[in-house]
Amino acid sequence: xxxxxxxxxxxxxxxxxxxxxxxxxxxxxxxxxxxxxxxxxxxxxxxxxxxxxxxxxxxxxxxxxxxxxxxxxxxxxxxxxxxxxxxxxxxxxxxxxxxxxxxxxxxxxxxxxxxxxxxxxxxxxxxxxxxxxxxxxxxxxxxxxxxxxxxxxxxxxxxxxxxxxxxxxxxxxxxxxxxxxxxxxxxxxxxxxxxxxxxxxxxxxxxxxxxxxxxxxxxxxxxxxxxxxxxxxxxxxxxxxxxxxxxxxxxxxxxxxxxxxxxxxxxxxxxxxxxxxxxxxxxxxxxxxxxxxxxxxxxxxxxxxxxxxxxxxxxxxxxxxxxxxxxxxxxxxxxxxxxxxxxxxxxxxxxxxxxxxxxxxxxxxxxxxxxxxxxxxxxxxxxxxxxxxxxxxxxxxxxxxxxxxxxxxxxxxxxxx
Amino acid sequence: xxxxxxxxxxxxxxxxxxxxxxxxxxxxxxxxxxxxxxxxxxxxxxxxxxxxxxxxxxxxxxxxxxxxxxxxxxxxxxxxxxxxxxxxxxxxxxxxxxxxxxxxxxxxxxxxxxxxxxxxxx
Numbered sequence: 001x002x003x004x005x006x007x008x009x010x011x012x013x014x015x016x017x018x019x020x021x022x023x024x025x026x027x028x029x030x031x032x033x034x035x036x037x038x039x040x041x042x043x044x045x046x047x048x049x050x051x052x053x054x055x056x057x058x059x060x061x062x063x064x065x066x067x068x069x070x071x072x073x074x075x076x077x078x079x080x081x082x083x084x085x086x087x088x089x090x091x092x093x094x095x096x097x098x099x100x101x102x103x104x105x106x107x108x109x110x111x112x113x114x115x116x117x118x119x120x121x122x123x124x125x126x127x128x129x130x131x132x133x134x135x136x137x138x139x140x141x142x143x144x145x146x147x148x149x150x151x152x153x154x155x156x157x158x159x160x161x162x163x164x165x166x167x168x169x170x171x172x173x174x175x176x177x178x179x180x181x182x183x184x185x186x187x188x189x190x191x192x193x194x195x196x197x198x199x200x201x202x203x204x205x206x207x208x209x210x211x212x213x214x215x216x217x218x219x220x221x222x223x224x225x226x227x228x229x230x231x232x233x234x235x236x237x238x239x240x241x242x243x244x245x246x247x248x249x250x251x252x253x254x255x256x257x258x259x260x261x262x263x264x265x266x267x268x269x270x271x272x273x274x275x276x277x278x279x280x281x282x283x284x285x286x287x288x289x290x291x292x293x294x295x296x297x298x299x300x301x302x303x304x305x306x307x308x309x310x311x312x313x314x315x316x317x318x319x320x321x322x323x324x325x326x327x328x329x330x331x332x333x334x335x336x337x338x339x340x341x342x343x344x345x346x347x348x349x350x351x352x353x354x355x356x357x358x359x360x361x362x363x364x365x366x367x368x369x370x371x372x373x374x375x376x377x378x379x380x381x382x383x384x385x386x387x388x389x390x391x392x393x394x395x396x397x398x399x400x401x402x403x404x405x406x407x408x409x410x411x412x413x414x415x416x417x
Numbered sequence: 418x419x420x421x422x423x424x425x426x427x428x429x430x431x432x433x434x435x436x437x438x439x440x441x442x443x444x445x446x447x448x449x450x451x452x453x454x455x456x457x458x459x460x461x462x463x464x465x466x467x468x469x470x471x472x473x474x475x476x477x478x479x480x481x482x483x484x485x486x487x488x489x490x491x492x493x494x495x496x497x498x499x500x501x502x503x504x505x506x507x508x509x510x511x512x513x514x515x516x517x518x519x520x521x522x523x524x525x526x527x528x529x530x531x532x533x534x535x536x537x538x539x
Binding site (some may be wrong): 212 | 462474496497
């Protein structure tokens with residue numbers, strides 16, 4: 001018999017933010033002390049001693065100096081060759097090279113041409129700067145081992161969240177779905193009995209990153225963020241919802257200023273905090289949804305920002321990117337993951353302070369990546385479903401931390417915006 | 418199967434901060450939650466600060482992600498226009514059978530339906 005948390009689960013909501021690493025956003029939680037001891041000893045964050053060499057050969061330690069805006073401009077490199085440098089420290093592709101996470105500062109120097117500014121890539125937020133993310137991470141479940149699916153940029157990583165593969169892409173180019181793989185949304189609406197699924201993008205001026213395959217051919221799958229809020233209020237949320245933040249600063253339809261809320265450098269991180277809090281509140285404040293919804297908050301990739309955990313190997317998805325496409329001089333067979341990203345799971349059925357162990361715990365740790373999203377949604381709502389990649393079939397699913405006891409309302413945080 | 422671990426229950430790590438009384442650029446906000454009578458520390462409302470005035474910058478150079486997004490939109494528009502052009506090339510007066518007519522109607526309706534579905538979301 002499944003635990004009550006799974007038995008009552010009717011909705012899965014995924015909010016995917018942009019371009020921040022785990023250590024940058026949550027690594028500071030490991031340095032919070034209480035009564036002379038680490039307050040969160042199980043979170044695999046920073047010790048404060050992690051470092052990278054700069055282009056002058058000096059050691060640059062992590063520092064709690066991350067700012068909410070105006071610090072990561074120009075945008076740190078997060079394309080395939082740059083991430084390869086970040087992970088392998090500049091050792092060229094070849095047999096026997098070892099990942100060491102020592103190339104972040106060197107790579108950011110290629111963007112800044114300024115040794116001092118290249119050190120910014122090692123900065124992390126203290127928890128007080130991110131009250132929303134820090135609160136949700138410590139009050140619900142945080143994943144120590146959630147990685148981006150590809151050591152590369154946004155579009156191919158987001159594809160893994162929709163399809164469990166990027167169909168061989170490692171960059172930002174247009175890709176097309178190859179039979180027999182369907183998006184998780186199409187699987188849901190074509191199932192018998194039929195399920196419901198929607199991608200909520202922020203508004204028409206921000207739109208979606210899933211254009212060529214879904215917006216073009218399946219416009220009925222889309223709604224705006226205002227509709228998401230309305231669907232929460234009226235208890236009309238689909239079985240599965242995927243939320244996209246606002247990707248650009250723009251004027252509102254009725255005037256006013258709409259800030260990007262995706263947290264992509266150099267967008268304002270606080271606006272992203274508000275967006276996460278608003279999404280959480282929308283579910284939290286409807287009693288019909290709160291006990292029947294699991295909210296996953298995850299970042300698509302690390303955005304070129306430092307993390308100390310070496311990305312592990314993974315099950316290949318059956319595709320290969322040519323050496324000419326990777327830019328490293330070597331083909332890529334989708335057999336290792338990208339850099340670690342923040343990921344949190346929210347439900348009243350999760351124990352306060354839950355930490356899902358990752359690679360730091362060889363006995364119990366589990367590895368998650370964006371293929372875990374369609375894997376979990378498909379397994380939970382549809383059960384057996386064969387037409388997907390080996391990568392997705394082997395991906396860890398993320399609902400195990402939902403238990404039997406629903407926490408009382410008085411034990412659950414909420415945010416005033 | 419390995420299970421999730423739980424930390425010793427502790428107080429919230431997040432301090433309470435005052436929100437600056439500035440304009441919000443946020444979207445429609447969720448309703449304010451009802452405050453439970455039995456308030457614990459976890460249930461103390463956590464105030465989320467607003468971005469500093471001046472954070473908005475629509476003149477910021479567009480990054481590679483946004484540039485890629487516009488290229489993808491253009492690709493979709495070209496496909497859309499090609500579909501439209503293919504239908505417009507057909508002279509309806511040349512359609513003689515119910516089968517030919519029904520095919521034309523299906524293609525035209527699909528294009529119009531897509532157009533109106535998008536327009537309705539504006």
